[in-house]
Amino acid sequence: MEYLLFAARCALAVTLAASALGKLRAPGEFRETVRDLGFVPERLTAAVTGAVIAAEAALAALVWLPGPAGAAAFVAAGLLLVAFTGVLVVLIRRGADTSCACFGSSRTRVGPAHLVRNGVLVTIAVLGAVAASVASGGTLPPAFPAAFAAALAAVVVSALVISTDTLVSLFSRPA
Numbered sequence: 001m002e003y004l005l006f007a008a009r010c011a012l013a014v015t016l017a018a019s020a021l022g023k024l025r026a027p028g029e030f031r032e033t034v035r036d037l038g039f040v041p042e043r044l045t046a047a048v049t050g051a052v053i054a055a056e057a058a059l060a061a062l063v064w065l066p067g068p069a070g071a072a073a074f075v076a077a078g079l080l081l082v083a084f085t086g087v088l089v090v091l092i093r094r095g096a097d098t099s100c101a102c103f104g105s106s107r108t109r110v111g112p113a114h115l116v117r118n119g120v121l122v123t124i125a126v127l128g129a130v131a132a133s134v135a136s137g138g139t140l141p142p143a144f145p146a147a148f149a150a151a152l153a154a155v156v157v158s159a160l161v162i163s164t165d166t167l168v169s170l171f172s173r174p175a
Helices: 002-025 027-037 040-060 067-093 111-135 144-162 163-172
Strands: none
Touching: 002 027, 002 040, 002 067, 002 111, 002 144, 027 040, 027 144, 040 067, 067 111, 111 144, 144 163
8 A cells, every 4th residue: 555655646646736837937828828718706816826826736745644644645536636637528529629728738638638648647645545544653664676567667657648739639530
């Protein structure tokens, strides 16, 4: 269970940190995307964009807490991802021609691949919450060879998740 917990921590920490950093690199574009989505009143757009970035950055660190606090951070990350997924579902159902700016600047239209990506992340959050709630150790990684394998798998999953827009563009038919 400690290897699963370590891998889940690595995967969510890398993904959430990359998401927050991507949004910080293009804050105006993310704010514009939030405004254009129409889910948030215009006067709250700046506050919501700031809160999303802060939540992602905080949760990237908080999943490393031991015990119940770490489990709660995984639950919070899962709930945030479920909320993001709900927004994506509404956008897809509307047929909206928009990108999500999930990892900063993007021109890829929201679609099923984004739902799969979020499903993977929600699954990691659930597995991390379960593993954190039953883990007996602290935040130290397990023994090196297994910790390296778990971290490598987590980084590969994170890289694929972060690259969703690129992969969609690569494998989609030209318009």
